[in-house]
Amino acid sequence: MHPRQHIKLHIEPGCSCLSSTKINRKNTHLSQIPICTNLRSEVCSRLLKTRDRKPHSYDNNSRTGPDHASVVNDNSRRSGKKTGFIQRQRTVTGAGFAQTVVLGYLANPEATREELHQTAAGAGMTLSTQGLDKRFTPKAAYFLDSLLAEAVTQMVGVIPQAQGLLARFAGVYIADCSQVALPEALAGMFRGNNGEQDAAVKVAVQIEMNSGQLGLWWHDGVVHDQRTGVSAHSLPPGTVRLNDLGFFNLATFAEDERNQVYYFSRYKVGTLVYTTDGMPLDVVKYLKQQGEQGCDLAVQLGADRLPCRLLALPVPPEQVGKRRKRLEETAKRKQQPVSARALALVAWTIYVTNIPREQLSLREAAILGGTRWQIECLFKLWKSSGGLADSRSQDPQRVLCEFYAKLLAVLVAHWLLVVSCWQRLDRSLHRATQVLRKQVLALLNAWTELPLLTRALEQTAAIIRTTCGMSKRHTHPLTFQRWLEVETVDG
Structure with a gap:
């Protein structure tokens, strides 16, 4: 199975195979969240070390994985020796390249070649714009895919302080899928949806509304919603599964009933x-x-x-x-x-x-049903504001690299927004993301010094927390207002 198909953020507590981070802002330094480790040299070095990788399958058939899945140098022995992606350690590092593309597209999803070159210089790499262009190769795409797979094993969420309607449940999980079209040359890697697109990737997301914990998977575009990673595991008892019609399945509902999980569809x-x-x-x-x-x-x-x-x-x-x-x-x-x-x-x-x-x-059901719109807003944020489905390039491998980098960027942004403002029910993720983009340069400048990075993250979080609120509406109440209209059962 290809890494992009089996990696997910666990949605149940206590899974030994995945690391979990729940943040209490008062007692935890923001430097402890994955943004401060996943793009640092330690992780990038580990991803570029020699590993014995076998071909992966894309789906339940026996089709092999992409060509770039076998780029790791099987003959390398030394711990720090890199794959063919990094040939001049003094000029380009895995961490530097990752910081360049992820933070570069986080700062500006429409970044030009020159702007990415400036970010690369800020990450400590000394190469020309043309030299950076040459790094967008199949090997780079595989590297970013691996880094993304590493990143999504981290689970970040705040300690839930649910209010109103959402407080009635142990968790409210919303899932949906969205497709991103890719160049035709990538059809052998990501099959499109029943011939409508020659090449496409399906991004599946599940979010728990009380804590902000996010599950993320990516598949061939042809994969049905019910065969994505969203459907792979049961939810904890007392939680609500609030999914789109694409996940409508009576057998799943019956299993939820047996597991003391609520379904709402x-x-x-x-x-x-x-x-x-x-x-x-x-x-x-x-x-x-x-x-x-x-x-x-x-x-x-x-x-x-x-x-x-x-x-x-x-x-x-x-x-x-x-x-x-x-x-x-x-x-x-x-x-x-x-x-x-x-x-x-x-x-x-x-x-x-x-x-x-x-x-x-019945009245409260209308409010709960309206909550599902939050994941539509998340995809809109990722696509319209985060540029997930857009690229300036006509080169298929660069487009694929950009897709992975931008998916990493929106994941990093989500981590920061969760620890910054998720406990505000009146949060505007769009407004918070705008603030975050303006702070990326400060984060990059502090990246190599943990005390400086901690301070920069705290300052960024404080600005987001202070400025991300939405004003209440009287004529057409916002979703958070409708949540608060409802008293908890115990209250």
């Missing part, structure tokens, strides 16, 4: 619904009878009759037309007809869940 059109006495239920007909009141009904789902609640809330008239248009556009893109049932149900937001009624009312 949009209803998938076409799923069989039965009353509690086993009679088929026509959802469209039933909802038409409810008028605008909405419903909270005990039902059974699927052939195995999974018991759950079916919650339905009417959609405002101005939203119905937009939903219908999106549905028709999606059907046209997939060259599939739109069913009459699907068109009828656009007037409703329908959820299925095993959360007890006494723990979540």
Whole structure:
């Protein structure tokens, strides 16, 4: 299995194979978080040492991994000897290259060749712009892939201080996937989605909303959401799985029920619904009878009759037309007809869940369902603001290097935002990221001296913490306001 497919941030406490960091700001130095180790020379050196690597598979088939997976020099023996990626130790180091591309793109996702060259000089490397350009090779891509695999084994989160609705659960986990198109020349490494794209990578993310802990995986674009790393492990008891329809799976829901995990999902059109006495239920007909009141009904789902609640809330008239248009556009893109049932149900937001009624009312379900939008905002931050899907280059290997570097950059940024402002429910990650970008040069200048780096990180965190808040809205309350509208069960 290729490193990009099996590495993840563990989402359960106590896993011996992964390192875990939970931050209490009052008692922990920010220098202890992975940003202060993962790009430093110790880790980069370890990644570039000689290792006996066998070809990896991309998926469950027997297809071999990328060409750059075998670039490590099998004949090297000495501890500090590097692979072919580093040929002139005095000029370019693994740590220097990693700092250049990761911090360079963190500071400016649209960085030019000249700007990256300036960052390289700040990282202590003495080479020309053209010399840096030549470093974007298949070997460099493999190096960055390995560094990313190393980085995501670190789990950073604050000690949860949940309030309002989210405090009712041991954790609220939201997952989603997003695709990034790659040049056609990389189709042999990252297969696109069913022919729609010749080459694409699927990025799967799972975030725990109370602590900020992040799970990250990357796969071939063709891989189904339910076969990504998100679905690989069970969640801890008492937590909520709040996923997109791409993860809708009755077998997973049944397993969650057995493991005392709550699932909360949009209803998938076409799923069989039965009353509690086993009679088929026509959802469209039933909802038409409810008028605008909405419903909270005990039902059974699927052939195995999974018991759950079916919650339905009417959609405002101005939203119905937009939903219908999106549905028709999606059907046209997939060259599939739109069913009459699907068109009828656009007037409703329908959820299925095993959360007890006494723990979540119908009104509160609407708030919890709206929480899933937070991961959409995260992907928007990574793509629109972080440039994850963009590149100035036409060279496939440079584009691939940029993808890995930018994914590392958004991961590093997330670590810093978690320890800086996650305990603020009114946080704006977009605003916090803007502040962070302005501080990257100060971090780079302090990188080699731990006391200076600690001070720079603390100063950056203080600025972010002070300035990242959002103003409350009275007409259209923000998500954090809606969370706080709800008292905890115990309260």
